Amino acid sequence: MVATKPVDFRKGHDGLAALVKNELHKDPFTGTVFVFRSRKADRLKLIYWDGSGLVMAYKRLEEHTFICRAVRDGLLTLGHAQFEALFAGPDWRRVRTVETRAPAAIE
Template sequence: MFPNIQELNIYIICGKTDLRKGIDGLAASLRELYGENEVPYDHSLFLFCGSQRDRFKALYWDRSGFVLYYKRFENGHLQWPRNRSDVQRVSHYQLKRLITGLSIIERCTIHDRRVGYTN
């Protein structure tokens, strides 16, 4: 069963992850990043992306075992953070954007404000 997203801490594991890894391999990657007994599994969803950026895996601990989710996009690719810190926390809104194929970083254009002159 998919957890209530509103109750989760969501983390992106930045960079490239070997998506041939299954549950045990991804959990081992988290232990390497956080330390052996420091991984915050409770109420957390961890997202991993491979080098092709057209798919990602999500690892979740549901208190009775790990759950692994897998998403592959038929068209397009993910805007995945590559050169930042190892783990980046994202919001629920950013997760929804990611799942639908949008960038987690919303870009907006800032236009110059034109002030009208009166004579």
């Protein structure tokens, strides 16, 4: 899940977990990856619960910015391929998840 509003990048593990709980109204301890961006959109922070502690990752692009939606409150849910594209830096909005159905029967 991507927070669509930029956050103060001085926040650490606990500050971002509190933001997830209090402002986004989600449980930060479910294993969901929460993505936060800086105002300039050149940095991302990710937090997730791995079962034994909060993990935080940080990425800064040197020459470009991450493609982000307009600044507003809320959450945006991305598929796996979209998340990978966002983190890599290209325009993730062009990535489409192929919808598949589980087989009706196993032979």
